[in-house]
Amino acid sequence: MKNTENHWERIARTGWKTVYLSEIYWLAVENLELCEEVFTSAVTPPPGESYLRVDHGIHRKIYRILNNAARLSALMKDRDRRAGQSAGQYEIQSRRVRWIRSVLDGIAIAEIGHAKVRHSLEHFDEYIDETALKSSRGQIPLPSFFPIDFVLGRADTLNAIAFGKLEGFKTYPLRVYLAEERTFINCGKEIRLDKLSEECAAIAARLLDVAPVLRQDEEETSEQRGSSVLVLGPQHFEEGFGRTPKGSLLA
Numbered sequence: 001m002k003n004t005e006n007h008w009e010r011i012a013r014t015g016w017k018t019v020y021l022s023e024i025y026w027l028a029v030e031n032l033e034l035c036e037e038v039f040t041s042a043v044t045p046p047p048g049e050s051y052l053r054v055d056h057g058i059h060r061k062i063y064r065i066l067n068n069a070a071r072l073s074a075l076m077k078d079r080d081r082r083a084g085q086s087a088g089q090y091e092i093q094s095r096r097v098r099w100i101r102s103v104l105d106g107i108a109i110a111e112i113g114h115a116k117v118r119h120s121l122e123h124f125d126e127y128i129d130e131t132a133l134k135s136s137r138g139q140i141p142l143p144s145f146f147p148i149d150f151v152l153g154r155a156d157t158l159n160a161i162a163f164g165k166l167e168g169f170k171t172y173p174l175r176v177y178l179a180e181e182r183t184f185i186n187c188g189k190e191i192r193l194d195k196l197s198e199e200c201a202a203i204a205a206r207l208l209d210v211a212p213v214l215r216q217d218e219e220e221t222s223e224q225r226g227s228s229v230l231v232l233g234p235q236h237f238e239e240g241f242g243r244t245p246k247g248s249l250l251a
Contacts, residue, residue, distance in 0.1 A: 007088065007091075007092065008091070008092055008095040008096070010237040010238075011092070011237075012099070013236065013237060013238070013239065014232055014236045014237060015230050015231075015232065015236070016230070017099075018211060018213070018214075019230060020075065020096065020100065021103070021207055021210065021211050021214060022214055022228075023071075023075065024072060024075055024076075024100070024203065024207060025203070025204055025207045025208070025211075025214045025215075026214075026222055026225060027068045027071055027072050027200075028072065028200040028201075028203040028204040028207075029200070029204050029221075029222050030064075030068055030222040031065050031068045031069065031072075031196065031197065031200040032197060032200050032201055032204065033221060033222055034061045034062075034064055034065050034068075035065060035193050035194075035196065035197035035200070036197070037061055038058055038061050038062060038065075038177070038182075038193060039182060039193075039194075039197075041055065041057075041058055042055070042058055042151050042177060042179040043179060044153070044154075044179055044180045045153035045154060045179065045180065049153070050152065050153030050154050050156075050157040050160060050161075051151075051152070051153040051157070051179075052150060052151075052152060052153070052157055052158070052161075053150065053151040053152075054149065054150060054151075055151050056149065058151055058177060059149055059151075059175070059177065062177060062184050062193070063121065065193065065196065066117060066118050066121065066184075066191070067118075069111075069112045069113075069114075069118070069196060070115070070118050072109075072112050072200075072203075073109070073112055073113045073115070075096075075097075075100060076097060076100050076101060076104065076109060076112075076113075077097065077113060078094065078097045078098075079093070103206070103207070103210055104203060104206055107199065107202045107203060107206060108199055108202070109199055109203075110195070110199070111191060111192055111195040111196035111199055112196060112199050112200070114191050114196075116189045117184065117186055117189045117190065117191040119189075120186045120187050120188075120189045121186055124175075124186075124187070127186070127187035127188075127189075128174070128187065130187070131146075131172070131174065131187050131188070135172075140172055141170045141172075142170075143168070143169045143170070144169055144170040144171065144172045145158045145159075145169050145170070145171045145172070146172050146173075146174050147171065147173055147174060147175075147176050148174040148175045148176070149175050149176075150173075150175075150176050150177075151176070151177045151179060152173075152176055152177070152178050152179065153178075153179050153180060154178060154179065154180040154181070155171070155178050155180075155181065156171070157171075158171045159171055172188070173185040173186075173188075174186070174187055175187070182194040
């Protein structure tokens with residue numbers, strides 16, 4: 001069978017759809033859990049106060065959040081045909097993306113799809129080069145602090161505690177998490193973890209409504225979830241076999 005549209009229709013009759021939804025659901029849930037751990041560990045300071053912390057555990061969690069967001073985005077984002085990808089593979093990719101978008105219709109994914117921060121981490125050396133050059137050219141206000149791998153209570157923390165010869169310095173975060181803003185900054189690129197968390201919560205809620213089987217227990221976490229085996233025979237691809245009830249988004 002060479003007709004790729006027919007192949008998607010055949011695939012869509014089987015349990016493959018649940019495989020896609022399960023991957024999206026648990027990536028979203030894990031991000032919800034990780035974001036909550038970050039928010040709990042780095043709390044908003046009281047008015048008029050702040051703090052400066054070294055906590056690489058928080059940064060590792062943020063990197064996992066961003067990696068999960070990249071995987072979510074890949075499942076939902078329409079992309080150009082890549083080198084070596086067959087016409088059939090590209091057609092299935094495109095049809096799968098359109099279907100997932102229809103399932104998640106109306107849910108914002110702006111922060112999940114925000115690739116600039118992830119790109120700045122993956123190519124950190126290039127962004128450091130660019131930032132260093134900007135500082136040399138005077139495109140970044142000097143004198144400045146350039147904190148790397150810190151958790152700050154709020155954006156103006158270093159400015160507020162600077163005194164003596166350091167008074168008046170600006171802050172240009174290289175790799176910093178701001179607790180009050182719930183924002184991660186890497187070489188000038190920012191991502192709002194609170195917004196990303198909200199998007200993941202909306203995705204998880206929608207998918208549970210579509211396919212309650214994705215979660216067996218309300219208390220189940222991403223670490224506790226089980227595994228599954230997809231069992232397929234030729235008959236599962238045939239029209240009319242195991243038809244999903246009419247009106248379901250899985251149909």
